Amino acid sequence: MIMSESVRKMLRAKLVVLGRDNCGKTALCVRFITRRFIGEYEHKREVTYRCQKIVDKEAIELEILDTVNKECVGPAASSLESSIKWGDGFLIMYSVTDRSSFEAVSRLKRLIDHVKQTLGIPTVIVANKCDMENGRVVRTDEGQALASNLRCSFFELSVAEDASAVEAAFGQLVREVRQEFQRHLLAMDKRSRMLQMRHALKNKLTRSKTMQW
């Protein structure tokens, strides 16, 4: 990869927000981008938001894909898979008031691992609606345990009440995407140095053979 392309990639990230319907995906995106919570959201199709943010004192251009709930099996699965292929980092959301949304998290994470064909893809799990303590059906420790099993970062928050927690969750995801990209660059650099060494060694062997003759 040429240098300018590498730098360009470092300055951009494509994030995908996944989760069951009504868990607060659109509210989360809108909160992050505008810092507002408006309560009701028109959301019948996928939307990609573009914004610029500063994370750890560095600017980043973000594309955030707010998906509509899709099942991991059946005809909708292939559209879900193409959204996953597109993304660099994933935010899987559930609502603490809806156990089926919590149960969907593992399925979505498995699908990400399957589509990306690797483990360790930057993924943050967000438990939403913790302001609705009376309606809570998923405990905090269940969320923490699931995230730890899936090796994901975990945030429990209320999009309605806490804009900084939303920022922290996205900030963590951006940090992980940057780290993953740096790891990728290092691996490519190591590979190209190994190829150079192999090439030099081959040249040296050819020269010494020529000298023998």
Ligand SMILES: Nc1nc2c(ncn2[C@@H]2O[C@H](COP(=O)(O)OP(=O)(O)OP(=O)(O)O)[C@@H](O)[C@H]2O)c(=O)[nH]1
């Ligand atoms: N009490 C409370 N309600 C929330 C919170 N976040 C979102 N909601 C509400 O939950 C409902 C669903 O939010 P959306 O953002 O539309 O959820 P979604 O996951 O995008 O839903 P789909 O478009 O169906 O996939 C809305 O009525 C929001 O106002 C929260 O933190 N607390």
